[in-house]
Amino acid sequence: MLRALQTVGVRRSDAALEEEAQRYWTESHQGRGSHWRSTSRFAEGELWTQIGLRHLGMLRRAARTLDAGPDLERVVEWGCGGGANAVQIAPLAREFVGVDVSVDSLEECARQVAARCDTPFRPVLVDVRDPESALRQIEGRCDVFLCVYVFELIPNPAYGERLLRIAHDTLAPGGLALVQIKYDTGSWRTRPRRLSYRFSPGNTTTYPIHTFWELAARCGFEPRYVELVPRDELDERYAYFVLVKPVAPAGPS
Ligand SMILES: C[S@@+](CC[C@H](N)C(=O)[O-])C[C@H]1O[C@@H](n2cnc3c(N)ncnc32)[C@H](O)[C@@H]1O
Incomplete structure (x- = not known):
């Protein structure tokens, strides 16, 4: 069905997809798809807490593996949603900057951080x-x-x-980025989709792993390693890239 729709040309332009995405995340959603602790997916069990602990663990592992930082003084999370990561990481930081396209999620994230610690939370709406x-x-x-x-x-x-x-502009030299993507295995099913955003937002953008590695290098990062998670509790085909902003600027990008 999807393939048929793509083939007959039901494809969205970049501008249309950006507009649809903006509408999708800013309409009243009560946390739907945004990992709020109160939503049905997370209301029972420890999954919400586990997500944040897992990503804190990855940051710690990166620090050990790279035999350096990361200094957690000032942390920015892009797309912070309902704060699952923020509540685990903010207590260790001097300031936690949450960026999101949804004012409701920024408010929810701020509430969750304030309930956990005194670290200032800076909401950034884009x-x-x-x-x-x-x-x-x-x-x-x-x-x-x-x-x-x-x-x-x-x-x-x-x-x-x-x-x-x-991310590169935001980080201090030596700073660390932990970026998760959904990877394209080469099969048709796992390619990026350009159909209606609302139809399946979580499958909109994928990359072959080597393509994302090269993209990060072009943007001035030193990619250090990738952790693959072929399936987790939420979905499948996740790759976590550990990227370092070099202390001395890289060559032309
Ligand atoms: C699935 S939630 C993930 C929340 C959080 N990162 C976590 O791990 O629990 C996705 C979040 O990304 C936000 N988002 C979607 N598109 C975005 C964009 N282009 N820039 C920044 N945030 C975006 C949504 O509003 C939502 O809060």
Whole structure:
């Protein structure tokens, strides 16, 4: 069915997908798809807590593996949603910057962080069509850039380059990015989709693993390693990239 729709040309332009994504995340959603602790997916059991602990564990593993930081002084999470990661990481940070396209999710994230610790939470609201506006609001360099369960939702693979360049601009030299993508295995089913955003937002953007590695390098990062999670409790085909912003600038990008 999907294949047939793509074949007959029911494809969206980049601008249309960006607009649909903006509408999807900013309509009243009560946390739907945004990993709020109160939603049915997380209301029972420990999954919400486990998600945050898993990503904190990955940051710690990166620090050990790289035999350096990460210094958690100033952390930015792109697409912070309902705060599953923020509540685990903010207590260790001096400031936690949450970026999101949904004002409701930023408010929920702020509530969850305040209930957990005294670390200041800086909400940064962006429009899907203008992610670069975050740079003016973040003000100052960060030590860690975290982005999980978001790249699959961005309007198209080229948009990922914009986010990686923002991550690079945001980080201090030596800073660390942990970025999760959904990977394309080469089979038709796992390619990026350009149909209606609302139909299946979580399958909109995928990358072959080597393509994303090269993209990160083009954006000025030193990719260090990738952790693959072929399936987790939420979905499948996740790859976590550990990227470092070099202390000395890389060659032309
Ligand atoms: C699936 S939730 C993930 C939340 C959180 N990262 C986590 O791991 O629990 C996706 C979040 O990304 C936000 N989002 C979607 N598109 C975005 C974009 N282009 N830029 C920033 N945030 C975006 C949504 O509003 C939502 O809060």
